[in-house]
Amino acid sequence: MSNESIQKKNSSITRRLYGMLQWKLFFAFFFTDLLAEVCVIGGYLYYQIVNSLGSPRLLDSVTLEGTLKSTLFLVLTDQSGTAHAVDATLPARLLRDGTLGLLAIQGICLLFSLCFDYFRVKGRLRPLSQLAANAEELSRMSFDEARFQQLESAISQVSPEAPDAHVQTNDPELQGIETALNSLLSQMREAYRQQGRFVSDASHELRTPIAVIKGYIDILDRWGKEDPQVLSESITAIKNETNHMNRLVEQLLFLARSDSGRNPLHTERFSLSQMAEEVYEESRMIDEAHVYELLREPADILACGDPTMLKQALRILIDNAAKYTNPGDTITLRVGMSRNYQPCLSVQDNGSGIQSQDVSHIFERFYRSDQARNSETGGTGLGLSIAKWIIDRHKGTIEVVSRPEIGTRFTIRLQSSL
Numbered sequence: 001m002s003n004e005s006i007q008k009k010n011s012s013i014t015r016r017l018y019g020m021l022q023w024k025l026f027f028a029f030f031f032t033d034l035l036a037e038v039c040v041i042g043g044y045l046y047y048q049i050v051n052s053l054g055s056p057r058l059l060d061s062v063t064l065e066g067t068l069k070s071t072l073f074l075v076l077t078d079q080s081g082t083a084h085a086v087d088a089t090l091p092a093r094l095l096r097d098g099t100l101g102l103l104a105i106q107g108i109c110l111l112f113s114l115c116f117d118y119f120r121v122k123g124r125l126r127p128l129s130q131l132a133a134n135a136e137e138l139s140r141m142s143f144d145e146a147r148f149q150q151l152e153s154a155i156s157q158v159s160p161e162a163p164d165a166h167v168q169t170n171d172p173e174l175q176g177i178e179t180a181l182n183s184l185l186s187q188m189r190e191a192y193r194q195q196g197r198f199v200s201d202a203s204h205e206l207r208t209p210i211a212v213i214k215g216y217i218d219i220l221d222r223w224g225k226e227d228p229q230v231l232s233e234s235i236t237a238i239k240n241e242t243n244h245m246n247r248l249v250e251q252l253l254f255l256a257r258s259d260s261g262r263n264p265l266h267t268e269r270f271s272l273s274q275m276a277e278e279v280y281e282e283s284r285m286i287d288e289a290h291v292y293e294l295l296r297e298p299a300d301i302l303a304c305g306d307p308t309m310l311k312q313a314l315r316i317l318i319d320n321a322a323k324y325t326n327p328g329d330t331i332t333l334r335v336g337m338s339r340n341y342q343p344c345l346s347v348q349d350n351g352s353g354i355q356s357q358d359v360s361h362i363f364e365r366f367y368r369s370d371q372a373r374n375s376e377t378g379g380t381g382l383g384l385s386i387a388k389w390i391i392d393r394h395k396g397t398i399e400v401v402s403r404p405e406i407g408t409r410f411t412i413r414l415q416s417s418l
């Protein structure tokens with residue numbers, strides 16, 4: 001159907017609706033007038049009959065005598081033949097004038113409706129007409145086989161490994177699909193790159209302890225079997241490296257599970273104060289080299305989240321504080337409520353602090369400051385990225401304030417559990 005014929009059809013529907021509206025108005029006026037006249041005349045007649053004869057049952061006949069111009073009488077004859085004449089000139093004139101006035105008003109209304117309703121109906125039907133035109137447009141769009149083939153061949157030519165390869169059809173009508181596909185491709189490449197980097201970083205980190213273990217085994221093999229000092233030194237070193245590797249593999253597994261969505265949260269409402277106290281007690285027991293301090297608000301702080309995971313994040317922060325703080329120094333653990341009612345935890349130390357250029361990277365996987373790498377702390381560079389993943393999953397925030405040689409404070413804020 002062409003646009004012209006859609007328009008013709010719309011105009012005819014508009015005209016029909018308009019005609020129906022006019023007739024409806026006309027009949028509404030007509031029946032209202034009729035009802036009003038019947039009520040007024042009937043009421044007046046009843047009133048005069050009761051007034052003159054006492055009861056409508058005594059009435060025999062009703063006639064009108066005279067004219068409206070001079071005088072008009074209403075003659076009521078009862079069953080005994082007595083006639084009662086009532087002067088009805090004024091009511092009849094009032095009725096006539098009232099009716100004429102009403103008809104004039106209704107006539108004007110009809111006139112207005114005749115003049116303007118056509119455009120009103122047309123306006124109301126415009127969205128429908130638009131819809132019909134769009135549907136027509138859509139139905140006219142034919143399936144363009146050649147274009148789809150062009151797109152298909154453009155996609156098949158793209159190699160996911162090539163860093164700058166992208167879909168190109170040179171067809172302006174396929175521009176939208178082309179852009180969406182290219183953006184998807186670059187997202188996939190980024191994920192691929194990240195995965196590759198993760199695997200190579202992980203292998204690199206694992207290579208060092210393996211090399212150390214192998215070195216000590218070689219020493220033992222050559223000279224150490226009979227030398228108790230070399231033997232003991234080698235066993236200690238191998239033990240340390242094995243522990244380090246063990247921790248690294250556990251953390252790698254955690255991150256791999258997180259990336260593939262296999263680390264679900266088991267959320268519940270729990271006491272954050274109690275959890276902080278447990279971590280505080282266990283840290284005091286494990287690490288006697290530092291002084292631990294717990295500052296908690298008197299009220300029990302409640303939070304919503306996975307207590308096991310949050311405990312893990314808190315342990316990572318405490319572990320770091322212990323790693324980068326001199327023996328004998330104090331590590332302070334705080335638990336409380338922020339000003340906007342967010343349950344929060346903080347771990348503060350007065351250890352080595354973090355250089356400003358490192359602060360923005362410490363949550364990245366495998367990132368370790370040069371200072372940390374050169375020290376004997378034995379970290380993996382994965383702890384803070386795990387803590388951040390846990391806090392992000394809880395829709396909370398983790399914030400760090402640090403000054404070299406003064407100390408570091410990490411603060412976790414969780415979502416309000418009110």
Ligand code: ADP
Pocket residue numbers: 316320321323324349351352353354358362363367368369372373378379380381382383384385408
């Ligand atoms: P690591 O196993 O090396 O500690 P993390 O991911 O836990 O790995 O920490 C990343 C880096 O952040 C550390 O190597 C260290 O440089 C720095 N860092 C973290 N916590 C502290 C802290 N409390 N004091 C000083 N530096 C810290």
